[in-house]
Amino acid sequence: MQLIFSFDTEEYETPGIDDTIKIWANMLAKYGCRGAFCIVGEKARVLLERGRKDIIDTLAAHEIDFHSNWHSRHPLHAEYLDELGWDDGVQRVVAEESPGIQDVEKILGQRPIAYCKPGGSWGPQVAEGMVLMGLPVFCDAPFEFAPGKPMWYCNQLFIGYHTSFDRYFEVENRLAQMKADFRQLCDRIGDGTIVMYTHPVRLFTRKFADNFRYGRNTPRSEWVPAPMRTRSQIDALIRDFDAFVKYVVGEGIEVIDYQQLYQQYKEAPIWMDGKNLIQLAEQIQQELSYQIIDDVAYSPAEIFGLTVFALDWHRRTGKLPEVTPIRRLIGPTQTLKFDESEAAINVGVLMDSIGEINAKLTESHRVPSSIVIENRAIAPGTFLKAAAQILGAIETHAIPPTQVSLDPDWQLPTIVQRSDFAGMNFNWSMFYPGFEGKHVIEMAKLQAWTAKPALKTG
Ligand SMILES: [Zn+2]
Incomplete structure (x- = not known):
């Protein structure tokens, strides 16, 4: 204590x-x-x-x-x-x-x-x-x-x-x-x-x-x-x-x-090795949330970055990377609406876009608010689950599958269901009368992509 x-x-x-x-x-x-x-x-x-x-x-x-x-x-x-x-x-x-x-x-x-x-x-x-x-x-x-x-x-x-x-x-x-x-x-x-x-x-x-x-x-x-x-x-x-x-x-x-x-x-700059990366890809498919492996916590935004980096590496070299850099990305910064009519995507088409998506992560330092592949906008959570499935399949079968399913329910990390996130409000008496801060709350929920427990390192 x-x-x-x-x-x-x-x-x-x-x-x-x-x-x-x-x-x-x-x-x-x-x-x-x-x-x-x-x-x-x-x-x-x-x-x-x-x-x-x-x-x-x-x-x-x-x-x-x-x-x-x-x-x-x-x-x-x-x-x-x-x-x-x-x-x-x-x-x-x-x-x-x-x-x-x-x-x-x-x-x-x-x-x-x-x-x-x-x-x-x-x-x-x-x-x-x-x-x-x-x-x-x-x-x-x-x-x-x-x-x-x-x-x-x-x-x-x-x-x-x-x-x-x-x-x-x-x-x-x-x-x-x-x-x-x-x-x-x-x-x-x-x-x-x-x-x-x-x-x-x-x-x-x-x-x-x-x-x-x-x-x-x-x-x-x-x-x-x-x-x-x-x-x-x-x-x-x-x-x-x-x-x-x-x-x-x-x-x-x-x-x-x-x-x-x-x-x-304080988190030291770290790299993730290949074995843990596959483990992470398995875990994130179960729940859009932070994940813990070997006493290190990874936010959904960091997992997005790791998964995309590894897929891009595989596209270029035919192998998964031995180590992957952990980029401290923030979450998406806009709430968009998505067409959820198609339930699957062609993996070849997705992989053709992965280099550009990966480059954009480094450039923008954030998870994209939507991932556009052949004129079709995909929610970042939906995309992450699909990407993690591809990564797992590559590890198991050495080659990517031809199709991967899209889960439209993967919008926001599950931590937003916690009462402190769900009940967020601005009711301090200093605010302008009637102030609700709805847009701030929406932004704060999007940044649940960055939420993870702090684990002791020192
Ligand atoms: Zn004060």
Whole structure:
């Protein structure tokens, strides 16, 4: 069992609350713990403007992560991504977030490793954008593999939040309750990683500031600061939280940061050998889902790349490759409609197209949204099952069959049936009234092609 203390460090509207960061940073340091401070770009800028070099210096003992450039200011990520496609969406994320990452790095002196989404706003293009900008971890992720067990999604390590200090602000008998709940959570998560978060600002404020709710963009000159707690309330919170951190450390719980988490799961560049490739082709024909072989997990998108590469190799050389490179492809980026009237395809015709399909994978870095063979569009899942059948037949009979069946039910990876994918929604109170984010949800489901459990490598 490992524990990450994660700090959503965001509030830039209320003056006089910056000391909360220092209180938390010093509290953890006192017990030898390194916290993960996810800093909003504008928060870093106001710390500098307010001359808080003391806070910046205190944070040097902790990990610095990123919590978006402007947090709740509109349009939120999901709000603008709902109007965009894949590539323009990723471009917008990079354009809007890169100045924030730069400022956090420049002001705090560390390159962030994890990205924490603001409230309930995200989109799969945010994950891709963060990977492009060198942030390999997504915390407070919309899904993880299992409680406390991270997942790869869009080639980023996704881990959720599991508990918080915030839920105990108003609880009577606070410390005893925190300890009891924590022991229960440890039992439930077992050999996993618990992430416990808080908003440092809430140590001093009774509520969040409210300048961006329901799509409002209150001008800076009209920002209303958050209401403050009394000194005795603040002292009681600090006393109990300090005692809780001391308790956790005393119990021998290993406190880590996101960098350490990432090092445990980071995937080395690997090649797949021929034997495992055939095994993978057998497995993927059973279910359009991630597959695990020899303690390595492969996403459906990676399996698509491996299968197409091997078939193209066979077309050119008459043999299957001894090793196949694993390309970290993303999923299809458009939902298309397919004519499902024909139930089979001629293998010779399919193989004539395989070189072009393979080249396109490397060029576009993604599973195609449709595979067009002789003017006929085939869904990528349907195509993958057919390709895997051909690969299996080549291995068994040395020559490809003449025809292969097409399964029209293979549209999206089966993980989309899980309740977290199936019930995905955008109901954070910051969104414009009536915002549903349907297009973002559709994009997020397409990227289920990239979903697979994160397995320990280190
Ligand atoms: Zn936040």
